[in-house]
Amino acid sequence: MNTQQARAMLADAEVIHSAEAVNATLDRMAAEIRDRLSESYPLVLCVMTGGVVFCGQLLTRLDFPLDFDYLHATRYGPETQGGKISWRTAPWTPVKGRKVLVVDDILDEGVTLAAVKESLLRLGAEEVLTAVFSDKLNGKNKPLAADFVGLTVPDRFVFGFGMDAGGAWRNLPAIYAKKDEA
Structure with a gap:
């Protein structure tokens, strides 16, 4: 995707959730999350x-001690349809005996997040909770439900607030959907 294509995509997109709704969420x-984890020093x-x-903006709102790390597991890459899970980076911080909060942008089919949770439990995490900013209302039987859910989004290709469209627009403060997909 080039700059012109990215701008055209945004110009033709529909706002699903405004920046104000995102911030309130x-x-x-x-x-x-504070109510559930503030006394447990989670990872x-x-x-x-x-x-x-999502994680960066969420962390600034969590006013209790915690450790932070990341992992990289994906089913998408440059594609818009999910495929085989690709594990790129495991967390460096040990999870054994810890309460862990996994933070992701969207719960689409749930396969990746379920695999991440299962892996962390196998590594000895005491408890694994999940937080997703968007839960896609796609009617599919997902292998897990997130413990903390921000907003729901329709079963369309959505982007913004961390979710990309062909690599572009993760940096948008609102959530958009392509109009050409109903």
């Missing part, structure tokens, strides 16, 4: 690359 989620793991925008 971040505040709500931080309060829910927060960001799922790269999509989770970085």
